[in-house]
Amino acid sequence: MSRYTPWLVLLFFVTVPLWMRDQYYLHILITSGIFIVAAISLNLLLGYTGQLSLGHVAFFGIGAYTSALGSIGFDVELFGYILVVEPKPVWLAFITGIFVAGLAGWLIGKISFKVRGAYFVIVTISFAEVVRLVALNWIDLTEGPMALNNIPPITLWLPGQGETTVWRKLPNYYLVLAVAAIAFELVRRIVQSRIGRAFVALRGNEPLAMSVGIDVTRYLVIATVVSAAIAGAAGGLYAHYVRIVDPDIFLFIYTVTMVIMVIVGGKGTLWGPVVGGVLFGILPEFLREVAAPEVQWIIYGVSMIVIVFFLPQGIVPALSRVTHELRVAASPIAQDTKEGEG
Amino acid sequence: MEQFLQHVLNALILGGTYALLGIGLTLIFGIMRVVNFTHGELYTFGAYMLFMFVMSLGTNFFLGIVLAIAMGVLLGALTEVVLLRPIRGADIDTTMLVMIGAWIAMQSLEQLTWSGIAKSVNSPFPVEPLVMGPVSVSWARVFVFAVAILLIIGSHALIHRTRLGKAMRATFQDRETAALMGVKINQIYTATFALGSGLAAAAGALLAPVFVVYPTMGDMAALKSFAIVILGGLGNFWGAALGGFILAIVEEFGAGYISSGYRDAMGFVLIILVLIFKPTGLFAQKERVG
Numbered sequence: 001m002s003r004y005t006p007w008l009v010l011l012f013f014v015t016v017p018l019w020m021r022d023q024y025y026l027h028i029l030i031t032s033g034i035f036i037v038a039a040i041s042l043n044l045l046l047g048y049t050g051q052l053s054l055g056h057v058a059f060f061g062i063g064a065y066t067s068a069l070g071s072i073g074f075d076v077e078l079f080g081y082i083l084v085v086e087p088k089p090v091w092l093a094f095i096t097g098i099f100v101a102g103l104a105g106w107l108i109g110k111i112s113f114k115v116r117g118a119y120f121v122i123v124t125i126s127f128a129e130v131v132r133l134v135a136l137n138w139i140d141l142t143e144g145p146m147a148l149n150n151i152p153p154i155t156l157w158l159p160g161q162g163e164t165t166v167w168r169k170l171p172n173y174y175l176v177l178a179v180a181a182i183a184f185e186l187v188r189r190i191v192q193s194r195i196g197r198a199f200v201a202l203r204g205n206e207p208l209a210m211s212v213g214i215d216v217t218r219y220l221v222i223a224t225v226v227s228a229a230i231a232g233a234a235g236g237l238y239a240h241y242v243r244i245v246d247p248d249i250f251l252f253i254y255t256v257t258m259v260i261m262v263i264v265g266g267k268g269t270l271w272g273p274v275v276g277g278v279l280f281g282i283l284p285e286f287l288r289e290v291a292a293p294e295v296q297w298i299i300y301g302v303s304m305i306v307i308v309f310f311l312p313q314g315i316v317p318a319l320s321r322v323t324h325e326l327r328v329a330a331s332p333i334a335q336d337t338k339e340g341e342g
Numbered sequence: 343m344e345q346f347l348q349h350v351l352n353a354l355i356l357g358g359t360y361a362l363l364g365i366g367l368t369l370i371f372g373i374m375r376v377v378n379f380t381h382g383e384l385y386t387f388g389a390y391m392l393f394m395f396v397m398s399l400g401t402n403f404f405l406g407i408v409l410a411i412a413m414g415v416l417l418g419a420l421t422e423v424v425l426l427r428p429i430r431g432a433d434i435d436t437t438m439l440v441m442i443g444a445w446i447a448m449q450s451l452e453q454l455t456w457s458g459i460a461k462s463v464n465s466p467f468p469v470e471p472l473v474m475g476p477v478s479v480s481w482a483r484v485f486v487f488a489v490a491i492l493l494i495i496g497s498h499a500l501i502h503r504t505r506l507g508k509a510m511r512a513t514f515q516d517r518e519t520a521a522l523m524g525v526k527i528n529q530i531y532t533a534t535f536a537l538g539s540g541l542a543a544a545a546g547a548l549l550a551p552v553f554v555v556y557p558t559m560g561d562m563a564a565l566k567s568f569a570i571v572i573l574g575g576l577g578n579f580w581g582a583a584l585g586g587f588i589l590a591i592v593e594e595f596g597a598g599y600i601s602s603g604y605r606d607a608m609g610f611v612l613i614i615l616v617l618i619f620k621p622t623g624l625f626a627q628k629e630r631v632g
Contacts, residue, residue: 052435054442111614115621118377118576121438122568123617126610129565137603252561256446263439294454301447305425308439 006184009274013177017170026169032281033176034238039261039273040183041230046259047268048191049223050203052121055108055128056231057255059101062131063232064239064249065142067097068151071240076141090154094236101232102225109224113217116206125252132250147246154240172241179237180274183230188270190226199223203268253297260300264307266314275315344476345598353594354587355483358490359545361586363563364570365497365579366541372577373514373534375434379441380421381542382564383448386557388414388543389550390452393461403466407489407547414543415536422535427528445564453557465551486548493544494583497537501579510534514577542567562606569609573616575623584625588612 017026038060045051070093075084088096104127112123135142142148154166154175166172190196198219202209210216239245257280265276280300287296311318363385370378391410395401401409425440467481501507512520513530521527545563553559570589574581589609597605616623 050435052438111617114617118371118434118438119572119617119621121377122572123613126565126569126613129562130607130610133604133607137601253446256442259439259442292454294450297450298447298454301443301445301450304443304446305440308436308443309428312436 010177010181014174017173023169026173028282028285030169030173030176030241031238032277033173033180034234034241035257035261035281036274036277037176037180037183037234037237038231039258039265039277040180040187041227041234042258043262043267043269043273044187044190044230045223045227046262047266047272048196048199048203049220051220051223052259053124053224053227054121054252054255054259055124055126056227056258057250057252058124058128058131059105059228059231060235060238060254061128061135061245061249062104063097063101063235064245065097065135065148065235066100066232067093067236068148068239068245069093069141070096071152072148072150074141090152090240091156094154094233094240097236097239098229098232101235102229105224105226105228106221108228109221113220113224125255128250128252128255132247135247135250142247145247147244148239149244151239151243151245153243154237166240176237176241179233183233184270184274186226186230191270195219195222256300260304262314263304264314266316266318269314269316272314272316279315348477349594349598350591351477351479353591355479355487356594357587357590358487358494359549359586360566360570360590361494361583362490362541362545362548363567364574364582364586365494366538366545367567368571368574368577368579368582369497369501369510369534369541370538371571373510374426374531375437376426376535377434377438377441378535378538379438379445379564380448381538381567382560382562383445383452384414384418384539384542384560385546385563386449386452386555386560387417388546389463389555389559390456390461390546391543392547392550393456393463393555396463397461403464403551407544410547411540411544414547415540417543418539419532419536421539422532426531426535430528430531449557449560456555456557458557460554460556462554463550467551480552482551486552489548490545493541497541498579500537506530506533565606566609569613572613573624575625578623578625581623581625585623588624 016029020026038056041059042053042056045053067090070085070088071090073085073087075082077083108124108127112120136144138144139146152165153172156164156166156171156175164171166175191199198209198214201212201214202216202219206216235249238249261276261280262273263276264279265274266272284296287299291299307314363381366384367378367381370376370381388410391413392406395406395409396403421444425444426437429436429440465482465485467485471478471480472484499507501510509520509525509530510533512523512525513527513534517527520530542563546560566589570582570585572585573588574583574585589612592612593605593608596608
């Protein structure tokens, strides 16, 4: 793919609301966009370091809860002291959510990367379950199953307009698009830097990576922190867009949705989560009319198996292989076109 | 003191089924190097099979248990042959993804077949509990415990006293050498997966009359099995058996004396403690994944 591709794709998404006026479809695009941000964060771990986080929804939910709680304020009794937090500006709460999610990622990474193998998967999946139990049971803080209501929407400072509260769908769309673009660029810079090369090295052959002086555990923890922080940002976007957060945000099916987006799109490619995210963000809307939700999940599960069996690299690498072969076939001299990371 | 004894008794009874779940998972992991995410679904499947045989078809309860376990063994063998055999030799992540896909598909299929409404299974046991001095326990739970212990002893005998078990242990130690010695690896894998799945289905079928049956009941069972397996050390039979009882004791006392809302979080706390202080599991063997 050429260096202009990201800009062309961005331009396309910027112009979408110009020709698509339907508010419902816009809503679908916004929620898909939020999930794409989460999928991009998951891809950093799963695709580039080869570590599957099956509790990614925990970081997403922690970002959502922190951002929501910060912006509506709370008081809670901790070890006999009463901690009162006044409502903070939404942007500050949003950033705090990113930090807290990153911190959770650091803790999980520190503990589970003491050993390799299946441990990280099991620790993350259990962690998500525990966070859900906390959200359900710590009613003083989270309102439990009654959910956090009336979460304020995000307030932005826009040139010419001053402080603007993002109520409507259109500015929300552009906000999500901006965050997605930043997440994409952040991950691109990381994976094309020294750190990213270390990730790929340890994914391929850990003992070899270690032998050339890569501190494997440290890099894995870094990847987890960045990934968790981006997922937290997605969670914050979600909280202030939907404006209600309940413990169901930690349901396992959301993690599965992210994993499927990354796998189907192509793990370890920059565009994989975007392609997979658009596909699986829009697909449920078509399936909704023809199939019950259970059937939709069966299709998800089966498509995951089918992809691993027949297209193990995902759609994006398969596509770039096809275009590569077409280009080679079209040119009189077989060019040495670079087949690269998205 | 009475309360304490009652908690110990409850933990013992619950621990039996936890041990079944843990042993099934640890065998599959130890021998096949597969992180089996369908384990919880086999547990659910066992419970639904008992419901189908006893409540829908009117089979005798005890025969229903046997049939439910047999169906679990069959489904396990089928899963292995259809999903795992074609990707033999793939890395651990690939098989993990396939198993996650199978997990989601199976769970949704169960929901589609039996709806999301919780079902209960009648058992033929008397309603009056068995009273032993200060503590009491229902006969249904005594039955669960007895069958679980029998199955644990039976699986251990299968692994240590039969030719099939010997081949399994050989595969566990060194797959290539075992294959060179004439062990049919594919058959061993199918047998292992069927056995592990059968144990999970047994746990589900045994607990179905004690609790209720619903499609997502296996998720928690899967998480607890993972906790038990980490506790006991991946691939360790007695580690998993003891791990099951330890988890049950911690849960029972945690729920009784700390907070019942966090009962299901105790397994995670155990995992974290084990990973911090003894990452190879409490009963470490030499053999473990790197």
